[in-house]
Amino acid sequence: MDKATTSSVVGTILGLVAGIGGMLLFSPKPADDSGLSNRVTEIARERDDAVSEREKSEAALADASAKQKLAEQTARELADELSKKADAKGDASDAAKALQAKLDKLKAETDEALRQKDARIDKLEGVLDDNGIFEYLSDEEIAARIVELDAAFSTAFTGKDKKAAMQALWDLQKLGPKGYDKSIEVWKKMAEDFGLDPWGEGPGELGLNMQEYVSLISNFGLIEYGLTNPDVDSSFRIAGIYGLPWWSNEDSAKRAELAGNALLRGSGYESVAAVEALKDINDPSSARYLADYVTSNSDNPAARKAAVMVLAQKNTEVAWAAIKDAAESDPDEGVKQAAQGAMQLKDPAVAGVLINFVADESQAALAGIKLGDIMT
Incomplete structure (x- = not known):
């Protein structure tokens, strides 16, 4: 790894560690309130019931319209048949008019009922929207929302409106899986503006600080999608991997699985990021994923060395x-030395301070201190 890449990696790690607090502070989170959750569930159920009632009313109106057409046709036929009988014709005409009046009244009453149901549905949907719940939307409605939010983001980004741009991204994530691809696309634009390579040194048109950058990903489902879809951009996958330890409200075994699979199936810096994530995910399976990687990988000594530590x-x-x-057998000398030093940490030959890291060309290295030395 050349000096520039090393600096970028170190900067990324330090910046993300420093950004933990910012993510927790700035990232929008669902309220941990069972009462609110129950109320939102109740509202969603009411909304579904109202939609069902509206559909029944619309069906009844359609049926009434069909009957009206049939009645009108019958009246015309009767009028023709009885055209020679003026009094009978008049009776048929009066009957048709009476039927028309009844149908007009039914239509007016149905229209008013539909208007009231639409108003009720709009109110319920407003409550769901306010709580960031969009599962009730149809595929067509979600597609329309994506177009609207993409346009809102473009306007905000062009106008350097940081707050509006961030909100558009957060709202896209709330749309669920159908909005994830667009969310990642929008995230990358903002991340590149903040700076991906080198990290934190982008154009800075929006003026994002490090805490705000970390808070851009606000939906765990989006992270899961990114880490299980091989076509997702690597920069998003790395950001998602680094964020896994801090989603403490999510199942630790699931987070370890996502990081472990990213480690075993990934390459390059994704693997290094996965090692860092597994370090901070407190789940028994974390060690197993790391062990499997150390004993099976052969093309990423930097990640293996980090995994050993x-x-x-x-x-x-x-x-x-x-x-x-x-x-005993790692093909890379640096990894082998790191492992040997770790074994000394487990069973030190003498009492003292074990040296488990020596920076190249540091004062310690120049003085002859090596990895695995014990200072007595």
């Missing part, structure tokens, strides 16, 4: 078995 911190039987294997 994290495994030592996990301090499990599975972890130490993988470290021992790397200490």
Whole structure:
């Protein structure tokens, strides 16, 4: 890894660690309020019932219209048949007019009922919208919302309206899976403005600070989508991987699985990011994913070395078995030395301070201090 890439990686790690607090502070989160949740569920049910009532009313109106047409046709036929009988014709005409009046009244009453139901539905949908719940929308409605929010974002981004641009992205994520591709597209525009390579050194047209950048991804479902879809842009996948430890309200085993699969199936910097994520996900499976990676990977020594150091911190039987294997047979000398140093950490030969990291060309390195040395 050249010096520029190393600086970028270090900057990314330090920046994301520093941004934890900002993410927790700025990221919009669903309220942890069972009462509100129950009320929203009730409102959604009311909305569905109202829609069902409206559909029944519309069906009744359609049926009445069909009957009206049939009655009008019958009246005409009767009028023709009885045309020679003026009094009978008059009776048929009067009957047709009376039927028309009844149908007009029915239509007016039905129209008013539909108007009231539409108003009720609009009110219920407004409550759901206010709580960020859009599952009730049809595919067509979601598609229309995506177009509207994309246009709102473009206007905000062009006008350098940071708040409006962020809100458009958050609202896109609320639309669920059908809005995820557009969400990632919008996220990348904002992330590139903030700076991806090198991290944090983009044009800065919106003026995003680091905390605001971290808060852009506000939906765990979007992260899950990004990490299980191989076609998603790598920059989003890396951001999603780094964010996994901080979604503490989500199942730890699920988060570890997402990071572990990203580690085992990924490459390059995605693997390094996955190691960092597994370090901070407190789940028993984290060590297993790291151990599997150390004993099976052969093309990413930087990630294997990082995994060895994290495994030592996990301090499990599975972890130490993988470290021992790397200490004896890893093809990369740097990884092997890191594993050997970790083994000394487990069973130090003498009491003292174990050196588990020595920066290249540092004062310690120049003084001859090596990884695995014990300072007594």
